[in-house]
Amino acid sequence: EEWNVSLWGSPRAFTAHVEKIAELVDEKTGGEFTLNISYGGLSNNRENLDGISIGAFEMAQFCAGYHRDKNPSITVLELPFLGVSSLEQEVELSMAVYQHPATVADLARWNATLLMPSPLPQYNIAGVGDAPAALTDFEGLSVRATGGIGAAMETVGAVPTSMSASEVRQAMDSGVVKAVAFAPHAHMSFGTIENATWWTENLNPGTVNCPVVVNTDALDGLSDDHREALLGSVDEALDHYIANYNGATMEAWGPALEERGITRVSFSDDEIAAFKEAAAAPAAAAWIEQNSAAGLPAQELYDMVTGMIADGS
Amino acid sequence: MATASLVLTDDSTLSKLDRALLRLERAFALISGLAVFGLMVLAVVSVTGRNAFQNPLPGYVDWIEQAMPLIAFMGISWVMREGGHIRMDIVVGQLKGRALYLTELITTLAVLILMVLLVWGSWAHFQRSFDFAAPMWSRDSSMDIALPIWPAKLMAPLAFGVLVARLLLQVWAYGRAVVTGQAIAVPLIADAATQARMEAEQLED
Amino acid sequence: MEPIDIGLWVTGGLLVMVVLGMRVAFAAGLAGLIGLIWIFWARKDFAMDDFGWALTVATKTAGQVPHSKVSSQALSLIPTFILIGYLAYYAGLTKAMFEAAKRWIAWVPGGLAVSTVFATAGFAAVSGASVATSAVFARIAIPEMLKIGYNKQFAAGVVAAGGTLASLIPPSAILVIYAIIVEQDVGKLLLAGFIPGLFSAFVYAALIIGMALTIKGFGPPVTGFTWRERFASLPPALPIVFVVVTIICFVYNPFGGDAWGTPTEGGAIGAFVVFLMALYRGMRWPQLKDALLETAKLSVMIFTIIWGVLIYVRFLGFAELPAAFSDWITSLTMDPMLILICILLAYAVLGMFMDAIGMLLLTLPVVYPAVMALNGGADVAAADSTFGMSGPMCAIWFGILVVKMAEFCLITPPIGLNCFVVAGVRDDLSVQDVFKGVTPFFIADGVTIALLVAFPWIVLWLPSLA
Numbered sequence A: 001e002e003w004n005v006s007l008w009g010s011p012r013a014f015t016a017h018v019e020k021i022a023e024l025v026d027e028k029t030g031g032e033f034t035l036n037i038s039y040g041g042l043s044n045n046r047e048n049l050d051g052i053s054i055g056a057f058e059m060a061q062f063c064a065g066y067h068r069d070k071n072p073s074i075t076v077l078e079l080p081f082l083g084v085s086s087l088e089q090e091v092e093l094s095m096a097v098y099q100h101p102a103t104v105a106d107l108a109r110w111n112a113t114l115l116m117p118s119p120l121p122q123y124n125i126a127g128v129g130d131a132p133a134a135l136t137d138f139e140g141l142s143v144r145a146t147g148g149i150g151a152a153m154e155t156v157g158a159v160p161t162s163m164s165a166s167e168v169r170q171a172m173d174s175g176v177v178k179a180v181a182f183a184p185h186a187h188m189s190f191g192t193i194e195n196a197t198w199w200t201e202n203l204n205p206g207t208v209n210c211p212v213v214v215n216t217d218a219l220d221g222l223s224d225d226h227r228e229a230l231l232g233s234v235d236e237a238l239d240h241y242i243a244n245y246n247g248a249t250m251e252a253w254g255p256a257l258e259e260r261g262i263t264r265v266s267f268s269d270d271e272i273a274a275f276k277e278a279a280a281a282p283a284a285a286a287w288i289e290q291n292s293a294a295g296l297p298a299q300e301l302y303d304m305v306t307g308m309i310a311d312g313s
Numbered sequence B: 001m002a003t004a005s006l007v008l009t010d011d012s013t014l015s016k017l018d019r020a021l022l023r024l025e026r027a028f029a030l031i032s033g034l035a036v037f038g039l040m041v042l043a044v045v046s047v048t049g050r051n052a053f054q055n056p057l058p059g060y061v062d063w064i065e066q067a068m069p070l071i072a073f074m075g076i077s078w079v080m081r082e083g084g085h086i087r088m089d090i091v092v093g094q095l096k097g098r099a100l101y102l103t104e105l106i107t108t109l110a111v112l113i114l115m116v117l118l119v120w121g122s123w124a125h126f127q128r129s130f131d132f133a134a135p136m137w138s139r140d141s142s143m144d145i146a147l148p149i150w151p152a153k154l155m156a157p158l159a160f161g162v163l164v165a166r167l168l169l170q171v172w173a174y175g176r177a178v179v180t181g182q183a184i185a186v187p188l189i190a191d192a193a194t195q196a197r198m199e200a201e202q203l204e205d
Numbered sequence C: 001m002e003p004i005d006i007g008l009w010v011t012g013g014l015l016v017m018v019v020l021g022m023r024v025a026f027a028a029g030l031a032g033l034i035g036l037i038w039i040f041w042a043r044k045d046f047a048m049d050d051f052g053w054a055l056t057v058a059t060k061t062a063g064q065v066p067h068s069k070v071s072s073q074a075l076s077l078i079p080t081f082i083l084i085g086y087l088a089y090y091a092g093l094t095k096a097m098f099e100a101a102k103r104w105i106a107w108v109p110g111g112l113a114v115s116t117v118f119a120t121a122g123f124a125a126v127s128g129a130s131v132a133t134s135a136v137f138a139r140i141a142i143p144e145m146l147k148i149g150y151n152k153q154f155a156a157g158v159v160a161a162g163g164t165l166a167s168l169i170p171p172s173a174i175l176v177i178y179a180i181i182v183e184q185d186v187g188k189l190l191l192a193g194f195i196p197g198l199f200s201a202f203v204y205a206a207l208i209i210g211m212a213l214t215i216k217g218f219g220p221p222v223t224g225f226t227w228r229e230r231f232a233s234l235p236p237a238l239p240i241v242f243v244v245v246t247i248i249c250f251v252y253n254p255f256g257g258d259a260w261g262t263p264t265e266g267g268a269i270g271a272f273v274v275f276l277m278a279l280y281r282g283m284r285w286p287q288l289k290d291a292l293l294e295t296a297k298l299s300v301m302i303f304t305i306i307w308g309v310l311i312y313v314r315f316l317g318f319a320e321l322p323a324a325f326s327d328w329i330t331s332l333t334m335d336p337m338l339i340l341i342c343i344l345l346a347y348a349v350l351g352m353f354m355d356a357i358g359m360l361l362l363t364l365p366v367v368y369p370a371v372m373a374l375n376g377g378a379d380v381a382a383a384d385s386t387f388g389m390s391g392p393m394c395a396i397w398f399g400i401l402v403v404k405m406a407e408f409c410l411i412t413p414p415i416g417l418n419c420f421v422v423a424g425v426r427d428d429l430s431v432q433d434v435f436k437g438v439t440p441f442f443i444a445d446g447v448t449i450a451l452l453v454a455f456p457w458i459v460l461w462l463p464s465l466a
């Protein structure tokens, strides 16, 4: 039995769990069940859910923020200032949301079953020019930030500007934008740190949620042994992912900043709290209203996530 | 400055249908051209907004992505009518009369099969992004400002549908040409057109 | 049957369809769709009951490609740059460029053809699309050359070849698309194209002068312009400079301070400036409508090829051909320079059957990492590298080489878009005529590419200053 897996880009920290699960499944089934991973050959990243729904391949990765209307339930995890503090916590929250009946039904529209998240650390902002000392310094700052994070930045007077990720570096070099919000690995791979002079260490405005899904019919069609080999490998694959991200990527991040003499900007707790109040509550309210109208138990999902965070899970 | 069409016309139903469809095709092509113009205006608005008023156009990239299918698809049938889609005419250029029309009939049928399937496939792509029950009927949205994508996705089956009508007409026209030896309502390759024009000029003398 | 075998069979079938005269975009799309059906059906061991399933999945997979692939900000540059070309025609800019070049240069042997080359090179500074440049100069330069006795085929060839300069001399849609595919600095790449573009123009000119001196009955030089007439030809061409400065300000801003926008915005603003000039020069709705229809026509031709080829590429992805190719290249034990030359030759062959952008989209995801690996990796220092240049510089050098190859493919038979466009503009010319006329320029392009490979500093000097 062979499954095709649609990823994009190149093998990297962001895909380490899929590579690992392929290895584990192969091992456990003695090579009877293999996952054939393709990087961009089978689909565009924004059409991976379509491919799953058609049955063109059996497993895929995508990010909820690429297309909110395709997967409204998961976007609760992309709300700004949820206060997630570690990749482990991100996994726990994601799994809880993924198993919620409303989410299961949401993804069932695509004949998809959520397998595991690809946890990313909080986005933060790298920029050129004078480092912001207080939140008021964001007033009028042009920043490349999309979706919820862009909306959050707008609340402190920043000017969110939209462009494709590949144009970001040129835009920053030439001054079209002064700052860019990305996760650390993206700051490195899109070269935004090459010219940046500062990086916000603890703004933590939010992140994107990028699950790995499988085609439900294909999952049901697996023999019990094979299904057990796949589902039973999720935890180990995620452990490997987190160890790798916290290790290799984050270890490279600190020295990358120091080498380039990039200032780490840290905001006081009061200021973060003020930002959070200005941005988080309205965004959450808007999200709940919008998704309740679309027939989702939005309040329930939101309460579940914020409750888990409050409990310090 | 539009290039001269190499399509012959007469009083037959076929030719009348050809010219009726041409009007629709030209309207679609003009939409495509206007969309390019719109792209230009969009950039002016975005740049002026950002540089002069500190207020860039929200979702600039999303709007461009919405406009692109208009530009890329709407003129497809018009270009087919004018014989503009590029091809290699080393072999067909050597053929004349019925042999030529038969070859054209076969390749046109092949294109027709492809396009019928793509109308189906692109319609399915549209359908996955469309939901009557959802707000703004949207089940798929753009990345930055969450515009519904279904209108842009609908452009593909719409334009391809017109192309299918054009291809049906061309299959009829080539089939007729195989029988009668006279090709109307289909683009002639350059040499044949020159020949036809020379014949017409001789008549005028 | 293995997926790779299916891949080879379908590729063969595609070539047969193209040779039979099926329109390339649709031949590629059909080959891709049939290939997908075949691959999905093979998964079910060709059971009769499962054909319907395979057909459905393949059709729906292919049906995503047109919308998904054309909805890209990077590709929005193509129609914008084509529009600049046509608007500039109505603004009288093309005519002015050609007139100035004629009065200043046409006294050399083969003068009018040499003037055409330099006029297209000057026009390239506002035009970012080769096909549009060829299309507008076909209307202006060919009639003048015919008037003084140039061979019809050669006159068409000069215009087809001259048009390719627009994609090296910035701005250039295809250079931006390359930069976006491989995630490299757009500004430096555009800068890098300038000298190779001018260099190509001089090689073309040398070739024409050489031909004029050896071939009897070649078009005569045009002499007798007074200095007053020469200087009088400059002011009408000046608006070009204004447009160039506008576009440069978008990408670099030489006056210090921030650039005004991104390169994609710069293209659109350039079009807007030319649009205002055309309005001032008397363009009204009928002419604008013509320009928009012509823009739509060329754009649709190019986009149809793009999505057609990409359906085929999607099938190749399922057939695992790209991965097989990449493994093969990196396993070779030849001299890296020899491998690079083989890659460029492969581009020449591939380009015979494909258009420039389709070819880049098809190959770069596979070939670019292989070339970077040959040089020693993306972050290699010049001292440790195979080709004697750092990773980012290698990306720029290879980009210019590939774009020059892609431009070469615009004039090679059987599928050479520029030649089709020139033939399309002029009823008295068949595609074969244009291909015949453009043949001498293959030699010029061969020389240029060899020199760019042998002396990378021609490409890298300017971007290394930035």
Ligand code: NA
Residues within 6 Å of the ligand: C124, C125, C126, C127, C128, C129, C165, C166, C167, C168, C169, C170, C171, C172
């Ligand atoms: Na150019």
Ligand code: NA
Residues within 6 Å of the ligand: C351, C352, C353, C354, C408, C409, C410, C411, C412, C413, C414, C415, C416, C417
């Ligand atoms: Na070619």
